[in-house]
Amino acid sequence: MSESTTTCDEHGPPPDLEAQPVIVEVRNVNKAYLRGSHIIPVLQDINFDIREGEFLALMGPSGSGKSTLLNLIAGIDKVDSGTIVIGGVDITALGETELAHWRATHVGFIFQFYNLIPVLTAYENVELPLQLTGLTRAERREHVEMALSVVNLAHRMDHYPSQLSGGEQQRVAIARAVVTDPTILVADEPTGDLDRASAKEIMSLMCRLSRESGKTIIMVTHDPKAAEAAQVIRHLDKGYLNHANS
Amino acid sequence: MRTLKLLIRNAFRHKLRTGLTILGITIAILAFGMLRTMVNAWYAGVEASSANRLVIRNSISLVFPLPLAYKDKIRQVSGVTLVSWGNWFGGVYIEEKNFFPNFAVDPRSFLALYPEYIIPDLQRASFLNDRKGAVAGRKVAEKFGWKVGDTVTLKGTIFPGNWEFTIRAIYRGKDRSVDETQFFFHWDYLNETIKKTAARRADQAGYYIIGIANPNLAGEVSTTIDAAFKNSLAETLTETEKAFQMSFVSMTEAILIAIQLVSIVIIVIIMAVVANTMAMTARERIGEYAVFKTLGFGGWFIAGLIFGESLVISLAGTAIGIGLTFPVAAAFADYLGTYFPIFFVERQTIFMDIAAGTLVGIVAALFPTWRAVRIRIADGLRRIG
Numbered sequence: 001m002s003e004s005t006t007t008c009d010e011h012g013p014p015p016d017l018e019a020q021p022v023i024v025e026v027r028n029v030n031k032a033y034l035r036g037s038h039i040i041p042v043l044q045d046i047n048f049d050i051r052e053g054e055f056l057a058l059m060g061p062s063g064s065g066k067s068t069l070l071n072l073i074a075g076i077d078k079v080d081s082g083t084i085v086i087g088g089v090d091i092t093a094l095g096e097t098e099l100a101h102w103r104a105t106h107v108g109f110i111f112q113f114y115n116l117i118p119v120l121t122a123y124e125n126v127e128l129p130l131q132l133t134g135l136t137r138a139e140r141r142e143h144v145e146m147a148l149s150v151v152n153l154a155h156r157m158d159h160y161p162s163q164l165s166g167g168e169q170q171r172v173a174i175a176r177a178v179v180t181d182p183t184i185l186v187a188d189e190p191t192g193d194l195d196r197a198s199a200k201e202i203m204s205l206m207c208r209l210s211r212e213s214g215k216t217i218i219m220v221t222h223d224p225k226a227a228e229a230a231q232v233i234r235h236l237d238k239g240y241l242n243h244a245n246s
Numbered sequence: 247m248r249t250l251k252l253l254i255r256n257a258f259r260h261k262l263r264t265g266l267t268i269l270g271i272t273i274a275i276l277a278f279g280m281l282r283t284m285v286n287a288w289y290a291g292v293e294a295s296s297a298n299r300l301v302i303r304n305s306i307s308l309v310f311p312l313p314l315a316y317k318d319k320i321r322q323v324s325g326v327t328l329v330s331w332g333n334w335f336g337g338v339y340i341e342e343k344n345f346f347p348n349f350a351v352d353p354r355s356f357l358a359l360y361p362e363y364i365i366p367d368l369q370r371a372s373f374l375n376d377r378k379g380a381v382a383g384r385k386v387a388e389k390f391g392w393k394v395g396d397t398v399t400l401k402g403t404i405f406p407g408n409w410e411f412t413i414r415a416i417y418r419g420k421d422r423s424v425d426e427t428q429f430f431f432h433w434d435y436l437n438e439t440i441k442k443t444a445a446r447r448a449d450q451a452g453y454y455i456i457g458i459a460n461p462n463l464a465g466e467v468s469t470t471i472d473a474a475f476k477n478s479l480a481e482t483l484t485e486t487e488k489a490f491q492m493s494f495v496s497m498t499e500a501i502l503i504a505i506q507l508v509s510i511v512i513i514v515i516i517m518a519v520v521a522n523t524m525a526m527t528a529r530e531r532i533g534e535y536a537v538f539k540t541l542g543f544g545g546w547f548i549a550g551l552i553f554g555e556s557l558v559i560s561l562a563g564t565a566i567g568i569g570l571t572f573p574v575a576a577a578f579a580d581y582l583g584t585y586f587p588i589f590f591v592e593r594q595t596i597f598m599d600i601a602a603g604t605l606v607g608i609v610a611a612l613f614p615t616w617r618a619v620r621i622r623i624a625d626g627l628r629r630i631g
Contacts, residue, residue, distance in 0.1 A: 132542050
């Protein structure tokens with residue numbers, strides 16, 4: 001495990017991870033895809049823990065399995081074998097419906113291409129995950145406005161994604177990810193589609209979420225600069241977690 | 247509410263594609279509605295017939311007459327309350343294109359048998375007292391600009407010569423299912439005139455129409471009447487008014503079946519068009535559906551989005567199609583009123599339009615929904631970017 005100096009220090013000191021409880025336990029995870037008649041192993045015997053409040057960067061070359069691992073932890077893909085326990089829940093044992101419900105309440109997603117719904121305004125996009133909760137309209141409004149103000153976009157809430165820049169869209173996506181106050185935030189190449197300035201802005205926001213709000217963040221990235229923000233960096237190569245680099 | 251907003255915005259995301267699809271549905275629903283209305287118009291006479299009336303005609307063919315003397319014997323049959331008779335006159339007004347149905351009738355019994363023809367009392371009395379008087383339907387009077395008191399000359403085709411009538415009354419139907427394009431005059435006027443010109447054809451009725459007390463006894467009364475004239479020179483065929491009208495419709499049954507088939511084919515074609523639109527839409531939005539699933543929305547929500555969008559599009563087209571059916575039907579009725587005297591859009595047709603539009607929306611969404619719900623989130627997300 002390589003612990004790098006971070007650019008997040010301006011947002012507060014890093015948490016003492018040794019004092020934090022383990023929130024994600026990945027045990028003996030294997031995953032393979034079938035391509036025609038060939039079985040392509042993507043992840044092999046992956047084992048590691050993530051502690052509460054940890055900002056983890058998963059790095060590795062293309063095809064190393066980092067996005068697949070992120071998808072497995074986020075509950076949007078299924079392991080072939082092994083277990084993933086998050087907040088005491090073995091998500092590999094959950095059915096589709098239970099898993100959907102679990103995702104809605106425990107995971108916030110940030111994607112490379114923002115994945116906002118183009119026909120909904122920034123406000124409506126952020127409100128989407130709250131529609132699965134029992135909150136009233138007034139309570140939802142309060143949460144959405146809070147989330148948009150965290151990303152400094154409260155003044156753009158009535159704008160559609162097409163009316164926002166890439167960086168602004170990603171900030172809306174971050175607001176959508178945090179609006180339900182999830183257990184973990186997963187980010188797949190969150191700066192991959194952004195220019196350097198916007199990428200820096202997004203990473204600063206991620207740092208704030210990590211340091212000021214104590215969010216547990218798991219981020220896949222190719223970008224070493226972005227990875228520097230993380231407290232922990234793990235490398236994947238050809239489906240194996242490279243413990244030598246840990 | 248949010249979901250409804252999402253459906254509507256999604257539906258109009260590709261304005262040209264959605265617009266063209268809605269246009270297609272509109273035309274299909276309009277065509278479907280018009281064809282159904284045409285079929286209904288064909289059956290209008292059948293639908294308007296009364297269960298209390300029977301029609302007696304020559305058993306060989308309607309073109310052969312029956313002796314007037316039959317009326318007294320028919321009147322004696324148990325269950326018969328009223329006997330009327332008449333002839334198809336077949337006159338034309340000025341030129342042959344001005345065709346409308348015209349009949350020589352026994353006026354008192356005829357009006358008693360047809361209470362659905364509404365005539366003001368004064369006009370009725372005036373008509374009954376004038377042997378050369380005639381009653382015109384509201385529509386035919388409007389078409390030719392006739393007013394009460396006008397003299398009208400018809401050129402006889404079956405009974406040659408120029409026949410002069412005075413319009414004494416104008417009837418309207420008690421509801422819109424009643425044909426208002428007919429013209430009636432005194433049978434006596436016809437009979438007395440042809441006595442002078444073609445005596446051999448006098449005292450002959452083209453048909454009898456009788457009123458019966460109990461519609462349940464129609465079969466029994468018919469059998470009794472036909473038996474009474476068995477082995478006579480003019481044997482009779484007695485049937486309900488509905489069966490009589492139906493015999494005309496059945497002559498063109500093949501056309502009607504073809505029209506009905508075409509109306510179904512239209513719906514199937516538009517179903518394929520909407521299905522194609524929805525398949526394209528769903529394919530383009532697979533990534534978005536994956537995002538919804540990622541956020542915790544289930545398959546039912548995705549299905550609701552696709553079905554909802556499909557229904558928004560199909561019902562929008564249906565609503566416009568229905569809205570256009572009324573003025574188009576009215577224009578059609580004006581233009582072809584002679585051939586389709588009762589031509590209006592029935593409520594049942596509107597219900598069928600709505601059912602067809604809904605069916606199109608649902609069927610078109612089935613396959614795209616099946617695909618979208620089944621796709622793995624990771625695969626769906628991979629389509630983005």
